[in-house]
Amino acid sequence: MQEKIVDIIVFILRKMKKEIHLKDIDMKILAKKGYTPNEISTALSWLEENISRKSKSTIEKSKNKTNAFRILHNIERGVINSEAFGYLIELKELGIINDVETENIIDRLMASELLVVSIEEMKAIVSSFILEGKISGRNFTISPSHNFDTIH
Secondary structure, eight states: OHHHHHHHHHHHHHHHHTTOOGGGSOTHHHHHTTOOHHHHHHHHHHHHHHHHTSSSOHHHHHHTOOSOOOOOOHHHHHHBOHHHHHHHHHHHHTTSSOHHHHHHHHHHHHHSSOSSBOHHHHHHHHHHHHHTTOSTTOOOOOOTTSOOOSOO
């Protein structure tokens, strides 16, 4: 379920990066893609909590980003496939993760016993970091006990 929530967050932020306001995004598209109201609501709650914590919105920060980028070391490139790394870079570009979080995710992947990290493994690792608050000391956790039956 966590990977699906991150997929929804990415979908919404892609739209917002195109300067579409959240209220103008057709959430019915997500339902048609098979996402549940609970998953959509959880993603919206995460966005609301995390965007409201920052002085600028995630979209504004991604527009004002530096030109710095991460290149994988040869050993990392042998483990993290290009599709998975591209996904990680997109999350950084959307402002979902920052440079330090990117490094923490890569470190965690390299410490794992995975021989090759596909996009599915990348999504699983990233979603646990983002939604369980395991990066940058975030103190939020999405747990099954939360009742997100309505869309905000």
